[in-house]
Amino acid sequence: MFSGIARRYDLLNHVLSGNTDKRWRRKVRALLEDILAHENAVVLDVACGTGDLSIELKTNAKARVIGSDFCHPMLAVAREKTERIPWIEGDALAMPFGDESFNAVTIAFGLRNLANFRDGLVELRRILKPGGRLVVLEFSSPVVPGFRQAFNFYFTRVLPRIGGIVSGDRGAYEYLPDSVSKFPDQKALAALMRECGFDDVEYRNLTGGIAAIHTGLRSAAA
Numbered sequence: 106m107f108s109g110i111a112r113r114y115d116l117l118n119h120v121l122s123g124n125t126d127k128r129w130r131r132k133v134r135a136l137l138e139d140i141l142a143h144e145n146a147v148v149l150d151v152a153c154g155t156g157d158l159s160i161e162l163k164t165n166a167k168a169r170v171i172g173s174d175f176c177h178p179m180l181a182v183a184r185e186k187t188e189r190i191p192w193i194e195g196d197a198l199a200m201p202f203g204d205e206s207f208n209a210v211t212i213a214f215g216l217r218n219l220a221n222f223r224d225g226l227v228e229l230r231r232i233l234k235p236g237g238r239l240v241v242l243e244f245s246s247p248v249v250p251g252f253r254q255a256f257n258f259y260f261t262r263v264l265p266r267i268g269g270i271v272s273g274d275r276g277a278y279e280y281l282p283d284s285v286s287k288f289p290d291q292k293a294l295a296a297l298m299r300e301c302g303f304d305d306v307e308y309r310n311l312t313g314g315i316a317a318i319h320t321g322l323r324s325a326a327a
């Protein structure tokens with residue numbers, strides 16, 4: 106599905122979110138500022154797609170940033186944007202990286218697309234160094250009642266039409282709200298992260314809960 110929409114993916118992200126996606130990615134970077142400032146640190150952006158979060162992370166960073174995704178056409182778009190970042194093809198459920206490799210791992214709008222969220226989180230934890238941090242940016246559940254209804258109307262009725270016209274694949278933009286409806290809400294995702302062995306799990310809502318950022322730690326002791 107992502108192969109088919111790769112060339113229009115960025116444009117649609119910015120149009121459909123009114124550029125809010127850029128602000129959300131900057132918040133992820135802000136949460137990792139301390140790690141990104143270290144030249145010996147290595148940060149992996151999983152399911153990086155066309156690379157916007159990886160590039161945001163690399164901005165002013167001394168740390169090494171790597172992007173990984175299993176969709177070749179999405180990575181091709183990322184590679185056209187910059188070759189300063191290594192773009193590595195790999196499945197998030199069986200990543201081509203050794204245990205305890207990264208100081209931080211990010212996944213933006215990717216976890217929801219995995220065939221099994223729990224297996225994905227276990228795999229993300231495997232490649233984190235003890236003391237390393239996971240940051241998940243994902244669509245979530247709007248928390249303000251009136252706003253929730255208005256957003257759901259936009260998300261399920263308006264967005265698939267615009268997405269379909271611009272990308273030529275309406276199915277991909279019907280899949281988006283459908284997959285979000287099957288994804289755990291803020292509290293359930295936090296609980297799942299704890300079950301998968303993450304400590305100090307916290308989340309913050311973005312734009313009234315349309316999206317959320319969850320963070321978790323792979324404890325040094327575990």
Ligand SMILES: C[S@@+](CC[C@H](N)C(=O)[O-])C[C@H]1O[C@@H](n2cnc3c(N)ncnc32)[C@H](O)[C@@H]1O
Binds near residue numbers: 155176
């Ligand atoms: C909605 S896009 C998000 C891309 C990017 N992170 C962003 O914020 O724009 C989802 C990405 O997840 C990737 N993806 C889905 N399942 C995957 C898997 N099992 N392994 C690696 N990448 C996967 C897709 O190829 C796609 O590029």
